[in-house]
Each structure stands twice: as C-alpha cells, then as structure tokens.
Amino acid sequence: MAVGVILVLLAWLVVLMTKDDPATRATSTPPSTPVAAASAPAVPAPVTTRTVVPKPSVQGTSAPAPAAGDVRSLPAGLFCRDLNAKGYSYVAAIDYWRLHGQPNQMDADRNGIPCETVYPRSDVAAYWNGREISGVVFWSAGLYCRDLAARGASYAEAVRYWWYYGMPDRMDADKNGIPCETVYSSVAVNSFWYP
Known part of the structure; x- marks a missing residue:
C-alpha cells in the first residue's frame, strides 16, 4: 500500500511540474485546436531552423533565353x-x-x-560621354555638297555632315544612300564606300 501511495504522489508531482511547461503544452495541444488564453503571458514556441539545400541545376539541356539587350544570338549583317x-x-x-x-x-x-x-x-x-560627331558641328545646316567641297571638306567629312544633319535629299538627289557622288571624284567615293 505504501508503494501505491508513493506512485500516486509521483504521478501527481509529474503532472504539476509539466502543467506550466510551454514545450509540453505545445506538443500536447493539437495544432488545429486553439489554446485558451491564460493569465500568464504567452511564450513563443521555440523556432527550429532548417537548412535548405538548392536543387542541382542541369546544364546543357537547353539554351537559356537571351537577356534583354543580348545581341550575341543575332546573325551578322544587320543594320x-x-x-x-x-x-x-x-x-x-x-x-x-x-x-x-x-x-x-x-x-x-x-x-x-x-x-x-x-x-x-x-x-x-x-x-560616348558627350562626345559629338566631330568635324561637322562647326558647319551650319543647309549646305550642299558643292559648298562642302568649296570649303575644302574631304569626302569623308561630307558624308559625316550628311549623316549629322539627317541625310538630306539635297545631298543625295538619286537617293541611293551615297551622297555627293557627283561632286567628289569617283576614286574618293569608291575608296570610302568600298575600301
């Protein structure tokens, strides 16, 4: 009988000791059942951290999509x-x-x-950090090829002028994309366009 009383006292002592333990309370309460508010402040449950290992990537299976502005996949010869x-x-x-x-x-x-x-x-x-197209800025707009040649401009400078001022038709009457071909020598024109 004494052994039975001792066992009952030990069981009662264990119940009293675990009654206010938050870890025991967290494990004994099912997660879907809300815990009634107690008069003592709530103690947060211990946070366990898990290390997330990234999945290995499989390389070489497919080419990634080119990033915006990535021109490496474009064919040669574009304008x-x-x-x-x-x-x-x-x-x-x-x-x-x-x-x-x-x-x-x-x-x-x-x-x-x-x-x-x-x-x-x-x-x-x-x-280009503010670098402008050199060699044409000091000439005013509205000049013809003959005006540039009279001022001593080379054929390359005449083409530069033509590009700088938006490729005006007055410098390329036949609209073939080669300005001043009738004012400058065919040697200068051909050596510029077909080096």
Whole structure:
C-alpha cells in the first residue's frame, strides 16, 4: 500500500511540474485546436531552423533565353535600323557593332560612332560621354555638297555632315544612300564606300 501511495504522489508531482511547461503544452495541444488564453503571458514556441539545400541545376539541356539587350544570338549583317526596330537599345547596338568587327554598314561615316543617325542623339551622347560627331558641328545646316567641297571638306567629312544633319535629299538627289557622288571624284567615293 505504501508503494501505491508513493506512485500516486509521483504521478501527481509529474503532472504539476509539466502543467506550466510551454514545450509540453505545445506538443500536447493539437495544432488545429486553439489554446485558451491564460493569465500568464504567452511564450513563443521555440523556432527550429532548417537548412535548405538548392536543387542541382542541369546544364546543357537547353539554351537559356537571351537577356534583354543580348545581341550575341543575332546573325551578322544587320543594320542599325534593324536593331532599333527589334527594340534593342543603343548600348546593345554598340555591343553588336563591336561583336561583328565594327562593320562599315553601321558606321557609314567611319567616325567611330555607329548608329548615330538611327538612335536619339541623347542616347548617343550619353554613351560616348558627350562626345559629338566631330568635324561637322562647326558647319551650319543647309549646305550642299558643292559648298562642302568649296570649303575644302574631304569626302569623308561630307558624308559625316550628311549623316549629322539627317541625310538630306539635297545631298543625295538619286537617293541611293551615297551622297555627293557627283561632286567628289569617283576614286574618293569608291575608296570610302568600298575600301
């Protein structure tokens, strides 16, 4: 009988000791059953952290989609107007120009600044840190090829002037994309366009 009383007292003591233990209360209460508000402040349950291991990526299964402005997947031979029509920025056009060996078709006046007549001048100036197309700014607008030749402008400078002022028809009457061909010698014209 004494053993039975001792066991009852021990069981009662265990119940009293675990009655206010928050860890025991959290594990004994089902998660869907709300716990009644107690007079003692609630103690948050201990937070356990888990390390998330990323899934290994499988490489080489498919080519990723090119990022906006990524011109590496484009074929060679495009013009500035093609890139602009496809929505590529001026910076992307410069990348394409450099990637394909700085083709003359993208820099017809060969001043080292491609696509300056296709993209806004603000974009061109921002990229080149304010560097403008040299050699034509000091000449006023509205000149003809004969005026440039009389001022001693080379054929390359005449082409640069033509590009700078928006390729006016007065400098390319037959509209073939080659300005001043009747004013300058055929040698100068051919050596510029077909080096």
